[in-house]
Amino acid sequence: MKFVFIEGATPIDEDERLSLIPKHLQDQEELNAFENLNITQALPWAYKQQNVLTISFLKALHKHMFGQTWKWAGQFRKSQKNIGIDAYRIESELHQLCGDTEYQIQNQSFGADEIAIRFHH
Numbered sequence: 001m002k003f004v005f006i007e008g009a010t011p012i013d014e015d016e017r018l019s020l021i022p023k024h025l026q027d028q029e030e031l032n033a034f035e036n037l038n039i040t041q042a043l044p045w046a047y048k049q050q051n052v053l054t055i056s057f058l059k060a061l062h063k064h065m066f067g068q069t070w071k072w073a074g075q076f077r078k079s080q081k082n083i084g085i086d087a088y089r090i091e092s093e094l095h096q097l098c099g100d101t102e103y104q105i106q107n108q109s110f111g112a113d114e115i116a117i118r119f120h121h
Helices: 029-046 057-064 088-105 112-121
Strands: none
Touching: 029 057, 057 088, 088 112
16 A cells, blocks of 8 residues: 655654654654754854864754754764765764865865855755
8 A cells, every 4th residue: 555645744754753852743844843943943052153163063063953853963873874975984074074174264275155065065
């Protein structure tokens, strides 16, 4: 049997539900809205930070952005996913990204917008 859901009404996967902090969320639309609120609440903290090109900042940022939503917020994933890099490479790749970005800023390798886009990508 194939289920068809309206957009945003996709039920939350049972494996994901185990890691959710709020137990009242029922579907992807509610989860997205809750995560968005959590992210919005993290912005004032993030804007006050100085040294943002560090692993510790990125983990703290993730914790602030998703700490009310997910038990694993602020931690590197330990399982493989169908997108992204292997879990065991996350920390070293982030370290490389931070170093590359710091170099680009110091040497004005690109304009500020392009550096930000490259970092985000």
